[in-house]
Structure formats: structure tokens, C-alpha cells
Amino acid sequence: xxxxxxxxxxYPGGYEALTGVSFxxxxxxxxxxxxxxxxxxxxxLKLIMLMExxxxxxxxxxxxNLGRLxxxxxxxxxxQIGVVFQNHQLxxxxxxxxxxxxxxxxxxxxxxxxxxxxRAALDKVxxxxxxxxxxxxxxxxxxxxxxxxxxxxxxxxxxxADEPTGNLDPELSAExxxxxxxxxxxxxxVLIASHDIALIRAMKRRVLxxxxxxxxxxxxxxxx
Amino acid sequence: MLKPTGQSTxxxxxxxxxxxxxxxxxxxxxxxxxxxxxxxxKHSAKDSWGxxxxxxxxxxxTGLVIAVALALPALLFVCVDNLQVLGxxxxxxxxxxxxxxxxxxxxxxxxxxxxxxxxxxxxxxEYVSPEAALEEFEVQSQxxxxxxxxxxxxxxxxxxxxxxxxxxxxALSGLQQxxxxxxxxxxxxxxxxxxxxxxxxxxxxxxxSIGLGLLLALGVVLVIGNTIRLAIESRREEIVVIKLVxxxxxxxxxxxxxxxxxxxxxxxxxxxxxxxxxxxxxxxPADSLAELYGSxxxxxxxxxxxxxxxxxxxxxxxWLGSWLAVGRHLGDIExx
Numbered sequence: 001x002x003x004x005x006x007x008x009x010x011y012p013g014g015y016e017a018l019t020g021v022s023f024x025x026x027x028x029x030x031x032x033x034x035x036x037x038x039x040x041x042x043x044x045l046k047l048i049m050l051m052e053x054x055x056x057x058x059x060x061x062x063x064x065n066l067g068r069l070x071x072x073x074x075x076x077x078x079x080q081i082g083v084v085f086q087n088h089q090l091x092x093x094x095x096x097x098x099x100x101x102x103x104x105x106x107x108x109x110x111x112x113x114x115x116x117x118x119r120a121a122l123d124k125v126x127x128x129x130x131x132x133x134x135x136x137x138x139x140x141x142x143x144x145x146x147x148x149x150x151x152x153x154x155x156x157x158x159x160x161a162d163e164p165t166g167n168l169d170p171e172l173s174a175e176x177x178x179x180x181x182x183x184x185x186x187x188x189x190v191l192i193a194s195h196d197i198a199l200i201r202a203m204k205r206r207v208l209x210x211x212x213x214x215x216x217x218x219x220x221x222x223x224x
Numbered sequence: 225m226l227k228p229t230g231q232s233t234x235x236x237x238x239x240x241x242x243x244x245x246x247x248x249x250x251x252x253x254x255x256x257x258x259x260x261x262x263x264x265x266k267h268s269a270k271d272s273w274g275x276x277x278x279x280x281x282x283x284x285x286t287g288l289v290i291a292v293a294l295a296l297p298a299l300l301f302v303c304v305d306n307l308q309v310l311g312x313x314x315x316x317x318x319x320x321x322x323x324x325x326x327x328x329x330x331x332x333x334x335x336x337x338x339x340x341x342x343x344x345x346x347x348x349x350e351y352v353s354p355e356a357a358l359e360e361f362e363v364q365s366q367x368x369x370x371x372x373x374x375x376x377x378x379x380x381x382x383x384x385x386x387x388x389x390x391x392x393x394x395a396l397s398g399l400q401q402x403x404x405x406x407x408x409x410x411x412x413x414x415x416x417x418x419x420x421x422x423x424x425x426x427x428x429x430x431x432x433s434i435g436l437g438l439l440l441a442l443g444v445v446l447v448i449g450n451t452i453r454l455a456i457e458s459r460r461e462e463i464v465v466i467k468l469v470x471x472x473x474x475x476x477x478x479x480x481x482x483x484x485x486x487x488x489x490x491x492x493x494x495x496x497x498x499x500x501x502x503x504x505x506x507x508x509p510a511d512s513l514a515e516l517y518g519s520x521x522x523x524x525x526x527x528x529x530x531x532x533x534x535x536x537x538x539x540x541x542x543w544l545g546s547w548l549a550v551g552r553h554l555g556d557i558e559x560x
Contacts, residue, residue: 049468051559072472079470089465103469105267108260150469 001027001158001189002048007057009043009213017043019213020057025191027157030184032200033193035210041193044210045160048191049081050074062157079107082151082188086163088143090135096122096146097131103154121149125179141172148179152188159183161192165199173199197221264478272482275455276490283490286451290491293444294538295498297437298526302503304429306510306524307422318396319415320385320403326354328408333381336408340385343402345395350384357382380410441541448487448545449552452480456553464559477550481543488542492535499526 002025009018018040025031033041046052047059050066059066061077069077090099100121104114122128125145130138135146144164151159161180165173177199184190194200200207201221209217276283322340324333333351340349352360357379362368387399396414403412456463463476507523514521526534 049559075467075470075472075475077470078468083468089468091462091465093462102466105260105264106466106469106471106475108257108264110256110259111263113256114260 001025001029001062002191003058003060003063004044004047005058005060007047007054007059009040009047009052010055017213018047018054018210021210021213021215022057023208023215023218025189027189028184028187029206030181030190030203031192031206031208032203033191033208033210034195034197034200035216036195039210040213041210042162043213045083045162045191045193048158048160049083050077075106079103079154080156080158082154082156082159084144084147084151084159084161084164086166088135088147090143090146090150092134092136094134095132096127096135096138099135099146100131100149100153103150107154117153117155118149121153122146124152124182125149140167141175144168144172144176145179148176152183156188158189159191161190161194163194164192165194165196170199174202177203264475268479269482272479273486275483276486283487286447286487287490287494289447290444290487290538290542291494291498293440293447294491294495294534295502297433297440298495298499298534299502300429300433300436302499302524302526304426304433307429308426309524310422310521318387320387320399321413321415322383322385322403322409323411323413324381324383325408325410326380328381332408333383336406337383339406340383343399345387345399347386347388350386352382352384354379354381441537444488444491444538444541445545445548448484448542449549451487452484452546452549453553455480455483456550456557460557463554463557467557468559473554476554477547480546480550484542484544484546484549485539486542488538488540488545489535491542492538495538496526496531496534 002023004021004023007018007021008016010016021040021044033044035041043052047054047066048061050069054067062080064077066077091102097118101114101118104117109117119128119131122131125148127138127142127145127149130142135143138146144167148164151161159180164180165176168176173196180190180192181203201223204220207217207219207221208215322336324336328336337349337351340346354377358371358377361379362371365371387396400412400414403409466476503523503525510521510523
């Protein structure tokens, strides 16, 4: 699903955000990406989304070498990847329904088919009754769930999340994690960047630990 | 993960045999996508229009700027067009007024008339005596009293030479030399000259309206480009999200292109309005002028076809302006 092969990312100006990172994430596997701020978590996710390109090494998604993808092909890569952001990246000029429908509109689904899928996704995150509301009227946890619905509405093979529980209390965070687990159970690869060690430990899943741009840990965290 | 849904599978099973199931579902997907594509076009067009109406004053001002820029060359074009109609109405037989030396004896004039009639280009020759000329002048100028106070008739006798229609410019200059060489002839005036000058001026006017049109079209492109640039800036957040979830540049561009076309079309409609008002103002004076010349000429507008062409040009220019702006600024907005 995801393969990093000796990947380094040096930003213009010389700052090296990632150095020689190698790992593989299988289809349907769920893993956490952790480490202190500035360790390179966001950079790693950006490389998968082709928001940045690796300066060395290879990133492969579904056996496709991202280094060989042209700019024009980037949108089609992103359609295979659902992303959940810490700040949701929801649009407040339209309803919950229209926010979730956006990826389907982009892919050219017919309005009828799109409606079916949007409702299924909203049902999955428990917000079907709020489809007509503007997301600005929702709570933080609900907004994050709208973001998740949007990320999974076109049934991507891979789900990325960047600090998805960053602003949520422990109870809501656990709910969100359960959702991610359910997606992984049906075969979606899930990679979650987070520094909430307690939550990660409770999930008992694979953890990729980054420090100063190097992969320093790969395995399940031992019980505290 | 991407299994067909229960609903569509059962539909297919009911309608088709096992073998062509795959083909049918593929075709369904394709026609679905096409539907989705058109749905987005429709949505973009409607949404862009709605955004213009949401800021009526700003849109109206922009529309008026575009309208003025379109109406100016269009008005010039209409004027040239009308003058051309006038030129065509000119019956086309060039006339030459040959003024005879006032001291020439009638016999000389008669001989001259016969000479002129014998020329190959001549259609007819008419003799206008000084008295007849004075009478005509009196009627036209209404200066009767003033003229009657003159001691003698200042007008010379004249021969009005009507040439055949298809006489060429070279033959005319040859004719001029012949006439100038005749001893009884004082002066020769070619009525043809002003027609030729009019044609030249119309050609110049045509070139001018095209040049002005191109220049102002460039202005419209820039105005719309700038408006679209601001629209892009105000929707930066949305563009970032669209790009993050896999929107192509074409998808991002679409609503802005519609905005440009709407601005162009709106400006075009307003330009037609301005043109109509302008022609209303001009038609009064034009009619009285035509009446003075005893003509039933009336000012013509762009007409239906011309109006459509103006709208088409406006839409294309609007599209072009937004296309340039989008191409220039959309690349700068990338998720980071």
C-alpha cells in the first residue's frame, strides 16, 4: 500500500526534515506515526499526498512510484487517498452535505449516486441528521467527523489523518479512533499522525516513531 | 471495496444475461460520470451567476465598464455602416459640372455641348443657363431679396455632364484633361470626388473601429482578468480543499471561466442598451438632416445578427480574460 525506500526530504535552505526513512504499510493495516513536533510527521504525510516531493529515495503508493507522477496526475493520486486534517479543512460556505459530497462532485459522480454515498458516509459517522446544517454550527468533534466522512466518501484505499484528535477531549478522541479502526477492518490502510501517546498505547497497533527526521521506532508500544 | 451495490446488481440481473453484465455496468458508470460532468457545468454556471447577483453593485459597475468598452467600437461601427448605406444609395452615375466662360456666345456653348455628347463616357448633357441656375439657387437658399438686389447674375452658364455608371477612375482623369483643354471651359467640378473621399473615409473609419475594438477588447480582458483574480483570492481556501481532495485544474477553473463568460455577456447586454440609447439620441438629428437633403434615410442599429455577434464577442472576451487570470494565479495556490 505505502512503501518508503530510503526517503529523505531536504527543504530549500538546507533544512532536512526526513533522513533515510524506510517502512512499508500493508493493505488494511492501521499504524500510528508519532514523535515530537518537528520530527517530520507532517512532511511524511505530505510526501504521500504529493504536496511535497522526496529529494532522495522512493515513495510508492499501490506500487506506483510517486517520483514518476507528473503534476497533472497528482489529482488522481489524491482521489485514492482520504485525508483527515487537524483543522478539518471544512468549507463554511456550504452545508455538511455539500462538504462531504465535494470529492464525489470532483470525480464526476451523478447527483443520485453521490447522494447515496454521502448519506452512507454521514450515517457511518453518526451525522445523518445534520446534513443540512452549516458545519460552523457543529461542535469540534462533529466537525472532525464531517471531515472523516468526506475523507472516506469515495471509498479510498488509504486513509491519512494528521492529528485528528488534536483538539478533542479523550472521550471524543476514542470515538474517532474507533471509527478509524472500523475502516481498517474493512481493508482500508490507515496512517494516523498523532502525539497522543496514551491514546496510541491504548489502541495496541503498530507505531512508527520519528525523531529529528529519522525513523527510530517501528513496532507495537509496550504497556506502560 | 468497489463492489456494485445490491440495488444495481439486481437491476442488471433482471435486465441482462450473465455475460454482458460487466459491459453494462461499465457503460452505466460512464454515463453516470458524463451526467456528473454536466451536473458540475450546470452547477458552476448557476453558482457563478448567483455570486454575481450576491454583489449587485460591484457586478453592475464591472459590467458597465465592460459595456462602455464594448459600446464605443460598436457605435463607431454602426456609424460607418450607416454612412456606407448612404454611399450605396448614391445613384452611382457620376456627374461633372462644366462651367462655361460667361462671355462665351450661345453658339460656342452649343458646339461645346455637342462635343461633350460625343464623348464615349457621356450618358447625357444638360444645359443650365445662368438664369435657371439663379432661380434654383433662390429656391434652395431662400435668399431671394438679397439676390434680387444684385446688379447682374454672378452665376456662369453650365453644362451638367452625366457619365455612364461604370466609368473608371482613370477614364475620369483623362476626361478632366480633355475638358480643361477646351477654351470655352472655365472650371470643371467632379461630383464624383466626394463619393470617392467618402469611400476612403469609410475605409479609414472601418479600420479605426476594428483597431479601437481590439484595443478595448484588450481592456475588457484586463478588467475581467483583474476581477477574476480577486475572486480567486477570495476563494483561496476552497481551492486548497478542492486540490487536496483530488480536484483537477480544469475542475477548479470551471466556475471562474463561467464567471468570466457571465461578465462578458452581462457587459454585452448593457453595451447593447447603451448603443440603443446612443442611437436614439442620434436618430433625431440624423432624421432632420436626411430631411434637409430630401432623403428618406433613417439611422440603422446593429440589427439582430449584429447584436448576437456583439454578445458572442463579449462572451469570448470574458472567457479569455478569466482563462488568462486563472492560468496565471491558480498555479500559485497549492495546499501546503
